[in-house]
Amino acid sequence: MFKYDKHIPNLLTLLNMFSGIMALLHAVLGQMELVLMFVCLGIFFDFFDGYVARMLNVSSNLGKELDSLADVITSGMVPGIVMFHLLFWSQAESNYSMSFFHFYLRNTTSENGFDIVPTLPMLGFIITFASAYRLARFNIDKRQQKYFIGLPTPANALLICSLPLIWDSNPTNWIGFALGNSWVLLGITFLSAYLLNSSIRLFSLKKDTNGFKYNWARYVFVAVSLVLIIALKYLAVPIIFVLYFLSSIFLKSQLGLLNILENLDLKEK
Numbered sequence: 001m002f003k004y005d006k007h008i009p010n011l012l013t014l015l016n017m018f019s020g021i022m023a024l025l026h027a028v029l030g031q032m033e034l035v036l037m038f039v040c041l042g043i044f045f046d047f048f049d050g051y052v053a054r055m056l057n058v059s060s061n062l063g064k065e066l067d068s069l070a071d072v073i074t075s076g077m078v079p080g081i082v083m084f085h086l087l088f089w090s091q092a093e094s095n096y097s098m099s100f101f102h103f104y105l106r107n108t109t110s111e112n113g114f115d116i117v118p119t120l121p122m123l124g125f126i127i128t129f130a131s132a133y134r135l136a137r138f139n140i141d142k143r144q145q146k147y148f149i150g151l152p153t154p155a156n157a158l159l160i161c162s163l164p165l166i167w168d169s170n171p172t173n174w175i176g177f178a179l180g181n182s183w184v185l186l187g188i189t190f191l192s193a194y195l196l197n198s199s200i201r202l203f204s205l206k207k208d209t210n211g212f213k214y215n216w217a218r219y220v221f222v223a224v225s226l227v228l229i230i231a232l233k234y235l236a237v238p239i240i241f242v243l244y245f246l247s248s249i250f251l252k253s254q255l256g257l258l259n260i261l262e263n264l265d266l267k268e269k
Helices: 003-028 033-054 061-093 122-138 151-167 176-181 182-196 215-269
Strands: 103-107 113-119 146-147 201-203
Touching: 003 033, 003 061, 033 061, 033 151, 061 122, 061 182, 103 201, 122 151, 122 182, 151 176, 151 182, 151 215, 176 182, 201 215
Parallel strands: none
Antiparallel strands: 103 113, 146 201
16 A cells, blocks of 8 residues: 555545535525536545545545535535525515514625525525534444435435526426425425435445345436436436435335345255
8 A cells, every 4th residue: 555545535535625615605606506516526526535445445534524524515514505595585586575583794885784684594504404413423323334324415415406406497387486485495494304314224326245136226226317417407306316215215125135035045055
């Protein structure tokens, strides 16, 4: 092993963090296409830092903790700010306000020196809190090696960050009207927080070492996802999200059947 091999996975993790910071800056500015681009880039680095660490046999507790810190930014803070924007825009589009009170931000360029900000969009940060809690729970859960318990934060971040682009692409149909509704967005927010910390088992895209029969469903999922992205662009993300849950249920039943058949083979031998 070379002297600096142990730093390569951590460098990839820091690139994930940098991507998250860039996404964060663009999220604050409301530049959602760039947000999604940098989130995807961060998730790419997040996937390969662990892969490289295992390949070089340099996995460490430092890398594990650094990975979670990077994910809190890329897959926690960013989707929280995106949902803040969505809720804020939904209030601006509607003729009523669901906020019981407002707070004021200092703005010397406005007429009265302040900007009025409704409190409802602040609920978008429930996603950030739920993501941070999920990441902390993941670090101490020894079961989540070959599968996830609860929705992975990168998958959740992709879903949330795709919503404003779907809304912008479909402003006049039922999808646009739904995503412009504060109640729908609040429902997505609370559902996201629940799924992140649920006990639902979902498969990991990490390749199983037991051969093709344990991995073919993953290959099919990736292939179908790529086709959907090419055909539907942003709208493909929520469809892939649902497909991920259905594939996990199917894969779980498939693995259970394979284990039963293998046990029968062992008994016959």
